Amino acid sequence: MIVIEGCAIxxxxAGGTEHADGHIVVAENRIVAVGPGPYRGDASVTTVDGRGCLATPGLVNTHHHLYQWATRGYAQQEILFGWLKELYPVWARLDAGIVHAAASAGLAQLALTGCTTSTDHHYVFPRDGGDLLAAEIxxxxxVGLRFHPCRGSMDLSEKDGGLPPDSVVEDTDAALAATKDAIDRFHDRSFGAMVRIAVAPCSPFSVTPRLMEEAARLARAEGVRLHTHLAETVEEEHYCKEVHGCTPVEYAERLGWLGDDVWLAHAVHLDPAAIAKxxxxxxxxxxxxSSNGRLGAGIAPIRDLLDARAPVGLGVDGAASQEAGELGAELRQALYLARLRGGPAALTARESLALGTMGGARCLGRADELGxxxxxxxxxxxxxDLNGLGHAGIADPVAALVFGPAAPLRLLLVNGRAVVQEGALSTVDTSAIAGSLARxxxxxR
Structure with missing residues (x-):
């Protein structure tokens, strides 16, 4: 057993329970006790000194494109559509080696910033690129993270009225077959699973209605979750109204893409009816x-979504539109953007922490296991670890974490295994990963 004690928790x-000085007991891959004061059980346990630290659930990243770690810094002044047009030809040259290097870097950075579970939305599958999904798994x-890769797809190219070039789209039937194969090969339905697959056609402007509808049927027949981009930019809203005669959320509803087995990336441009829906x-x-800010997409109505009881989690998004790739920092970014939109009462530090933990677990359908x-x-x-200069003097540890600078990790456990210790990864060599990514x-380029 491992006992973490002496820390704030x-x-x-559901009740927002906190302890100013408490303990957590871990046996194998489960939490067996959480409470105030010191641990008073078996003296033979491994003890972690948590004095000056804050223990929280591991953060849950609900949206990423890990392959983009190999294409950071491009299209620095573009909106989403221009950014995609610059990057699609670069992504057409992805292969399994590049994806493994990029995913290793992205996941390592997530771990170092408090993330224990991450999704990935991979939708670019160049011909002869190899087994890209297996490479990131x-x-x-x-790295040692719990992983929810989303088998993405695109079948609507420029010649058919979509945004992506022909070189990065798939045949509709081939995309559906590959998605079914990914579920068969990798999806683990058991409690505590380290890998689960979701079905994830890319977006309204890169996917045909047929693929959206049949992907939803496939996911529900297989009992897996659904994910896609929606309502990210005003340009997408104009596209949906011009091509489909409705808003993005109305389009999703028409295709069977609303429900408690669906989570949508971004949802920035929503009218009151869409939020209620x-x-x-x-x-x-x-x-x-951060990604919405980098691309100038807008500020999502998070307070309104929470008030409507929609599950809301945090995502770093792809590293080509969020070059830092740090999930811990998104706690502060979410707080700031909510307040820019709705004033200083729009989001609290504890609500922001809940977005990054239980909110993410709800999006992934794992609220009974995580969060x-x-x-x-x-x-x-x-x-x-809140002992350093950056957090000194802030009496409220949750406020210190959310409002303060990035806090180093004394320890990060994933499934009971130490992935980060004293601010360093204990599973992989970050220097080797950085070298592979740079190559x-x-x-x-």
Whole structure:
């Protein structure tokens, strides 16, 4: 057993339970006890000194494009459509080696910033590129993160009225078959699974209605979740109204893409009717504040979505539109953007922490396993070190974490295994990963 004691604890449970000085007991891959004061059980346990630290659930990243770690810094002044047009020809040269290098770097950075579970939305499958999904799943196993890769797809190219060039789209039937194959090969339905697959056609402007509808039927027949981009930019809204005669959320509803088994990336441009619809159907949202800011896409109505009872999690988004790739920093970004939109009462520090933990777990359909520190849940725990100069003097540890600078990790447990110790990864060599990524990026350039 492992006992973390002497730390402040924010459990993020339904009652918002916190302990100023408490302990967490872990046996194998489960939390078996959380409480105030020192641990008074078996003296033979491994003890972690948590004095000056804050323990929270591990952060859950609900939207990413890991392959983009090899293409950071491009199209620096473009909106989404111009950014995509510059990058699609570069991504057409992806292969399994590049994807493994990029995924390793992205997942390592996530781990170092408190993330224990990450999704990935991979939708670019160049011909002869190799087994790209397997490459990133291998990288996640090496880094040690819980992983929810989303088998994406695009079948609507420029010649048919879409945005992507022919070189990066798939045949509709081939995309559906590959998605079914990904579920058969990799999806683990068991409690505590380290890998689960979601079905994820890319967006309204890169996917045909047929692929959207048949992907939804496939996902529901297989009992897996659905993910796509929606309502990210005003240009997308104009596209949907011009091509489909409706808003993006109305289009999603028409195709069977609303429900408690769906979570949508971005959801920036929503009218009150759309917000109510997402809340009523339990459709989740992956809020990506830094990426939305980098591309000038706008500020998502997070307060309104929460008030409508829609599940909302945080995402870093692809590293070509969020070059830092740090999930911990998104707690502050989400807070700031919500307040820019709705004033200083729009989001609290604890609500922001809940977005990054339980909100993400709800989006991924894993609220019974992840997202809070409670007995019986999986031992995915972040122990943030608040002893340093950057947090000194802030009496409220949750405020210190959210408002303050990036906090180093004393310990990050994933499934009960130490992935980060004393601010360093214990599973992989970050210098080797950085070298592999630099070579992959140079090759693409």
């Amino acid at each position: 924010a459990t993020v449970d 291998e990288a996640a196993a090496e 997402l809340g009523a159907t339990g459709t989740g949202v992956a809020h990506c504040p 809070s520190l409670e007995a019986g849940k999986l031992a995915d725990i972040a122990l943030w 992959a990026a140079r090759g693409l």
